[in-house]
Amino acid sequence: MNKTNKTVFDSDTGRLNKREESSNVVTYTGPMCAGKSTKLYKLLSCISKHTKKNVLLILPNKHDCINDKVIISRAGACYTGVVVLLTEFNKLSSLKFDDIFQKYDYVGVDEIQFLSDTSDEIYEVTQEARKTGKTLFFSGLDRDFKLKKFEATTYAMDFSDLIVRYKARCDGCDEENSAIYTKRRTTEKNQDRILIEKTAYYPLCHSCYHSGK
Ligand SMILES: [Zn+2]
Secondary structure (H helix, E strand, O other): OOOOOOOOEEOOOEEOOHHHHOOOEEEEEEOOOOOHHHHHHHHHHHHHHHOOOOEEEEEOOOOOOEEOOEEEOOOOOEEOOEEEEOOOOOOHHHOOHHHHHHHOOEEEEOOHHHOOOOHHHHHHHHHHHHHHOOEEEEEEEOEOOOOOEOHHHHHHHHOOOEEEEOOEOOOOOOOOOOEOEEEEOOOOOOOOOOOOOHHHEEEEOHHHHHOOO
16 A cells, blocks of 8 residues: 555654655564664654554553553653553454554554564564555564574564664663663573563673673
8 A cells, every 4th residue: 555645753853764654564673771662652652743643552461661541661751642451462463453453553562572473473463554554663672681582573573664673872881872682680590581670681782791791
């Protein structure tokens, strides 16, 4: 479907760039504290504010940034629009996306590393965005603190028109825009893949990660 007549604004950059604007499926990824959720919340909020388009935010049930009815990113960006919380299974494909895209023009899914959908299921969800000409934004961590890929994020990237990989300020050397990995502060053995507690994980650049900081 033709998407050239959209007018979309972003609070940081003004109008979205042409690649974002012409995409049905976009994935924002990177390590902890890189601004992925902030980008998504600002984007949806600005679309809602500056256009007559309807926006929806979908969150996994492990999301920890809900404060009353305002969704707040770790960097403090707020989202106050319509939210759907997934069930305990965190299956995006459990939602009826044909109905969702009838009502909403821009749908964001945050913390996609928690999703349990298969590759085929993520594909089907992205196909609904394409069929209807609507836009689906994914946001989530690419790898855990052992550098193992999160499968759902990989699937989302596989079916995206555009992938934007953000970098964070390194917690080791303080270099801006250099951290590409996430490291865990504690060494408890039984929670090797769950990333919830914001203070337990921090971003590091390549050299700090491998020097054991
Ligand atoms: Zn560093």
